[in-house]
Amino acid sequence: MASEVGVGAARVARRGGTGTGRTRRTRRSRSTAFSWAMAGPNTAVVALFLLLPLGWAVWLSFRDAGTFGPTRFTGLENYRRMFSDEVFWQAVVNTAVFTLATVPTSILLGLGLAVLLDSALPAQRVWRTVIYLPIVLSGLATALIGSLLFEQSIGIVNKLLAAVGVTGPDWQTDGAWAMASLVLVTVWVRVGFSMVIYLAGLQDVPRDLYEAARLDGAGAWQQFRQVTVPLVRPTTFFLVVLNVIYSFQVFDLVYAMTNGGPGFATTTLPFFAYQYGFEQRQQGYGSAIGLVLFLVVLAFTALQWRGQRGAVQGGA
């Protein structure tokens, strides 16, 4: 099994592909009733709780709807309102800024650490375990730890900075710094994840390539640039897609750490959609915002798919 840990789903998908070939097909069970009895329940649950709600969200987005009670058809009113809502555009920008800041940082640091921890080191397992431990904490737990770290007057980060004679920034009252604190906490959690995936990807890089590069006189940096980086490209692609999708959906952290503020400086699209759906109780408008988020994820995935078709099939 260890071998397929590699490029993750990609490899497994390819292997799966060969299984459906030629004569195999005829040997499979043909009992349709049995097949449906096996596949039906899961299909029904997904259809009921994911596909139906998606259609329902589209329906709601054209209506004026509170939490309970009747709804009223209002056509494109929710969308018109959204596009003229300044806070909506700020949420779009915030989501983009958050994504652009978190994705490359956590992926690059993850790759660096994976290469480092893939080499022979004393106590290697200890470093690895510590670095990926934050993955298992809940989003809420990381958010609360983040609040403890970045509280601007009594938080640990500013105390640390003060200890070396630096006045720490206003993490809570300055919008840009509030966003920075969200980014830092996110990177803290995701570095370990990227590292795990890269460590698996590195298992697939043939060791003799490094040997050959060394014989050609390549130094450590050149080996990294010329051998490692190109060969882990499918892993990088996989991580970019996943991380971007996660970043588009950031919610728990914003909810518990900054509550979208100060002002609307850290209001992201998912948080904005939640606020309208459940705090402002305007579920029609909330649905429209949620659908825009869906379209953004869909467009991004489609774009990546076209750009990398064949490289990582079944990646996300």
Added chain:
Amino acid sequence: MAARDGVRPSRPPRVRLGLLARTVVAALAALVVFVPMYSMVVIAFSPRRDVFDRELRLLPSSWTTENFRELFADYPVWLWMGNSFTVAALTTVLTVALNLSAGYAFAKTRFRGDTLVFLLLLSTLMIPLQAVVIPQFRLVSELGIYGTFWAVILPGAASAFGIFLARQFMTAIPDELLEAARIDGAGELAIFFRIVLPLCRPLIAVLTLLTFMYHWNDFLWPLIALKERELYRLPVALGFLNGQYETNYGGVMAATLVSSIPMVVLFLLFQRSFVAGFARSGIR
């Protein structure tokens, strides 16, 4: 690499220096990642005045369990933990059972429209929770299960990701094996339970761990679907406590620690399966 370095009788000083430098960098990185978790533990065991102290403390001024005692005395923490466990365990059992059987159907049987249905299920992976959470809320209200554990468990079991993982894993099982069993007179169900499932142990371990972790940590949907304090699960309770305690970081960190311990223990016990699961799936 390790082996080759090992055989070499004496390493040149440059290699040793490089090793030292790499070890230092690795240790520093681990330290930076560790500091936030360490701070959580220290503050949880610190008296309240430490938090407001201007100076930086590496250890509590005096170790105390008062934050934990207050937390457990003032709030039904055990109940919350029980709720978390019940909901996560039930959702996991249901999800894994549904995923395994569907995965088998898609990997090893053919029926009309199977590819289409499979692709349709896979496409739901791209739906962000926030896009469907409002109708899901309305749906559980219509079904009359709003505010009950079922409102969390049933939608939680709608997982396309597990079907995908199960199908890929089961496709690798040779058809000849199933055919041989069929010739020996085994029924379809017997083949699934006696031949396929025992071969799927690594898959089941990974699916179970990741699904359980996901539901133990899940926040947004339970926040919406459950309103009674007695039904809270730990992450939602954490959000609630954060509001109640205002700036009592000791109490909040004690609660955060309590909610994280079960996952950390599970992770340390089953590290290999977890890591394989992350690597294969990309779920968090």
